[in-house]
Amino acid sequence: MTMLLLANIKKELLLLSRDRLSLLVLFVMPMVLVLILSLIQDDLFRATGGAPTTALFVNLDTGESGLELRNSLQANGALQLVEELGGEFANEVSARKAVFDGDYQFAIIVPATFTTAITQAAKASVQAALRQQESSPSSSQIAIVFDPAVRGVYRSAVINALRLGVTRLELARKSAVFEQLLPEELQRSMAAQLGSVVPMSMLPQVPQLSFEWVGEPIITLDEELAAPEKYATLPTSVQQNVPAWTLFGMFFIVIPLAGTLIRERQEGTLTRLMTMPVSSSSLLLGKISAHLLICMIQFGLMLMVGKCILPLFGTPVLELGSSPLVLLLVAFSAALAACGYGILIGVVARSYDQAAIFGSVSIVVAAALGGVMVPIYVMPRFMQSLSIISPLGWGLDAFLDIFVRHGNLVTVFPRIAALVGFFLLCMLVAMVIFQRWRRGN
Amino acid sequence: MTDIILATENLVKSYAGSDRPAINGLSLQVDRGQIFGLLGPNGAGKTTTISILCTLLQPSSGSATILGHDVVRQATEVRRNIGLVPQDIALYGSLTARENLRYFARIYKISAKLIEERINECLQLAELQDCADRRVSTYSGGMKRRANLAAGILHQPEILFLDEPTVGIDAQSRNLILERLVELNHQGVTLIYTTHYMEEAQQICDQVAIVDGGQMIACGHPTQLVNDSPGCGNLEGLFLQLTGKQLRDRVE
Numbered sequence: 001m002t003m004l005l006l007a008n009i010k011k012e013l014l015l016l017s018r019d020r021l022s023l024l025v026l027f028v029m030p031m032v033l034v035l036i037l038s039l040i041q042d043d044l045f046r047a048t049g050g051a052p053t054t055a056l057f058v059n060l061d062t063g064e065s066g067l068e069l070r071n072s073l074q075a076n077g078a079l080q081l082v083e084e085l086g087g088e089f090a091n092e093v094s095a096r097k098a099v100f101d102g103d104y105q106f107a108i109i110v111p112a113t114f115t116t117a118i119t120q121a122a123k124a125s126v127q128a129a130l131r132q133q134e135s136s137p138s139s140s141q142i143a144i145v146f147d148p149a150v151r152g153v154y155r156s157a158v159i160n161a162l163r164l165g166v167t168r169l170e171l172a173r174k175s176a177v178f179e180q181l182l183p184e185e186l187q188r189s190m191a192a193q194l195g196s197v198v199p200m201s202m203l204p205q206v207p208q209l210s211f212e213w214v215g216e217p218i219i220t221l222d223e224e225l226a227a228p229e230k231y232a233t234l235p236t237s238v239q240q241n242v243p244a245w246t247l248f249g250m251f252f253i254v255i256p257l258a259g260t261l262i263r264e265r266q267e268g269t270l271t272r273l274m275t276m277p278v279s280s281s282s283l284l285l286g287k288i289s290a291h292l293l294i295c296m297i298q299f300g301l302m303l304m305v306g307k308c309i310l311p312l313f314g315t316p317v318l319e320l321g322s323s324p325l326v327l328l329l330v331a332f333s334a335a336l337a338a339c340g341y342g343i344l345i346g347v348v349a350r351s352y353d354q355a356a357i358f359g360s361v362s363i364v365v366a367a368a369l370g371g372v373m374v375p376i377y378v379m380p381r382f383m384q385s386l387s388i389i390s391p392l393g394w395g396l397d398a399f400l401d402i403f404v405r406h407g408n409l410v411t412v413f414p415r416i417a418a419l420v421g422f423f424l425l426c427m428l429v430a431m432v433i434f435q436r437w438r439r440g441n
Numbered sequence: 442m443t444d445i446i447l448a449t450e451n452l453v454k455s456y457a458g459s460d461r462p463a464i465n466g467l468s469l470q471v472d473r474g475q476i477f478g479l480l481g482p483n484g485a486g487k488t489t490t491i492s493i494l495c496t497l498l499q500p501s502s503g504s505a506t507i508l509g510h511d512v513v514r515q516a517t518e519v520r521r522n523i524g525l526v527p528q529d530i531a532l533y534g535s536l537t538a539r540e541n542l543r544y545f546a547r548i549y550k551i552s553a554k555l556i557e558e559r560i561n562e563c564l565q566l567a568e569l570q571d572c573a574d575r576r577v578s579t580y581s582g583g584m585k586r587r588a589n590l591a592a593g594i595l596h597q598p599e600i601l602f603l604d605e606p607t608v609g610i611d612a613q614s615r616n617l618i619l620e621r622l623v624e625l626n627h628q629g630v631t632l633i634y635t636t637h638y639m640e641e642a643q644q645i646c647d648q649v650a651i652v653d654g655g656q657m658i659a660c661g662h663p664t665q666l667v668n669d670s671p672g673c674g675n676l677e678g679l680f681l682q683l684t685g686k687q688l689r690d691r692v693e
Binding site: 004006008010011014015018019267268269271272273274275276277280336 | 495496497517520521523524525527528530531532533534535536540545547548549550576592593626645
């Protein structure tokens with residue numbers, strides 16, 4: 001039995017090692033995909049993961065308000081401000097060019113007269129309010145330059161962060177003016193109303209008011225996720241992309257695996273094998289074992305890319321979580337599911353082309369549904385509910401559970417069971433079809 | 442007393458969706474040590490018969506035994522004693538001839554000590570020893586057919602099924618294969634042989650059965666059959682007389 005198994009594994013590995021296209025698809029494609037997509041999506045994941053968005057900040061203001069605005073924005077944490085370009089402070093022209101060239105997605109330009117303008121506007125506004133007069137203070141404009149390719153959600157995020165900073169500044173300026181003008185206005189009002197009956201020296205002194213408390217928050221926001229166990233911690237681009245494209249690559253084993261079955265059928269080697277004193281199940285076991293081995297090698301190589309190669313390009317190092325054995329078990333289950341699907345396609349398809357086209361298209365669809373290309377948590381709710389039908393989605397969810405949410409065997413067991421169940425179902429259907437074919441039906 | 446190595450009794454095979462059976466009540470007997478030719482036009486049921494005898498297909502009714510073992514109920518016993526040289530080149534093109542033979546030898550559970558010796562014998566028989574380490578996909582048609590034969594006799598079967606083993610190859614390879622088949626027969630291997638080349642059958646077969654429409658229409662020694670049919674100069678003439686001259690094109 002062992003000799004038979006080894007003979008089959010050796011033959012399958014020999015066949016695969018001489019199929020350069022399959023080797024490219026199985027090893028090079030997923031590695032290239034994970035490298036490119038992790039790097040491309042790194043900024044996106046940082047943004048959606050709550051990391052600050054980078055923006056150019058050009059402070060032309062000669063007063064202190066521009067600095068205050070900058071400090072306020074940085075303290076807010078939503079924006080990471082960059083003030084220098086090529087070692088020099090950015091000016092309006094260079095900032096606009098940097099955004100136009102795509103080097104930055106946003107630039108915030110504070111005008112030179114910012115402090116003067118908001119001080120005057122605050123004074124006019126408060127004075128008018130105290131005297132119950134109409135007020136139309138001239139506003140100061142801060143320019144926000146956007147890259148046209150930036151999506152609305154990021155524009156809104158930047159504008160909201162800036163609006164918050166500006167509101168704080170306005171409030172501070174108005175409070176300061178109010179603090180200064182209120183006693184004067186009260187004094188003036190009392191004098192006007194009581195001056196004819198009470199001597200000016202007898203009028204009470206209005207106490208000096210402080211408005212520092214205006215900036216102190218009295219309402220706090222408590223952020224709470226509706227499904228805390230699901231998306232409590234979002235993955236980095238590496239944590240998302242490495243398992244995602246590993247699964248994608250593993251499932252592409254379907255094409256060479258189905259291909260060997262179809263070739264054996266078409267070229268007559270299956271006929272020869274079936275006249276030999278060996279059971280179909282031991283032949284299949286050899287085939288599956290060899291391809292499982294390939295999948296696990298793929299998995300190891302992809303982890304190595306995430307651990308050693310991607311960080312060289314500035315991405316976070318792949319964190320594997322605390323359950324390496326469970327991680328291996330998930331990978332093995334996913335590999336089993338992929339092999340089962342490959343056997344099924346190999347039995348059902350009538351030609352290699354049919355298997356290659358149907359196999360690859362179905363894997364791409366399952367990958368899209370399973371969150372390989374776009375994370376499930378950013379999908380519309382309807383698509384999120386569809387993702388549960390994808391074996392790649394089960395595998396990816398289990399990997400993310402271990403990587404991001406410190407999952408263990410108990411938490412990932414349902415997904416492991418689903419993957420193994422998928423393998424068994426595929427094998428069952430394949431065996432039924434194969435036996436029907438063998439009986440000459 | 443003759444030793445019957447293969448027998449079929451009222452063998453019937455119907456395929457789903459087909460309006461008539463591929464084999465319809467075929468009864469055969471083959472003696473040990475014979476070269477038995479199974480002849481017939483396209484669609485006559487030759488390949489289906491061989492497929493049933495090789496345990497690839499199950500008959501719809503009737504029975505078939507090889508060395509006393511039922512081909513359905515004792516398939517594993519049957520498989521230990523038979524070899525097949527299929528119509529297709531049933532070898533892995535991206536493996537060398539030696540790698541192919543090594544793999545099949547392991548499947549036949551030939552002892553590790555004997556594997557290389559046996560592979561070399563088969564390669565020598567097929568005259569492929571000089572190119573045994575080249576991939577089969579680079580071989581000519583004749584070389585592939587010879588390698589196909591080598592794979593079929595690797596485990597020294599008692600009965601060897603050959604489904605058109607010389608189709609579409611050069612005269613030299615064809616001649617070599619026929620010579621080797623006779624040699625194997627002299628060593629005691631029973632050969633069940635299908636071919637469309639009537640002169641081949643007349644040249645090497647001890648007995649031929651002509652089948653058409655899934656039924657046997659003639660059986661006997663080729664020379665005897667020709668002699669018993671006035672106006673037929675050779676087996677081909679007899680074959681055309683029995684099966685007609687209309688074309689038997691087959692659409693798969």
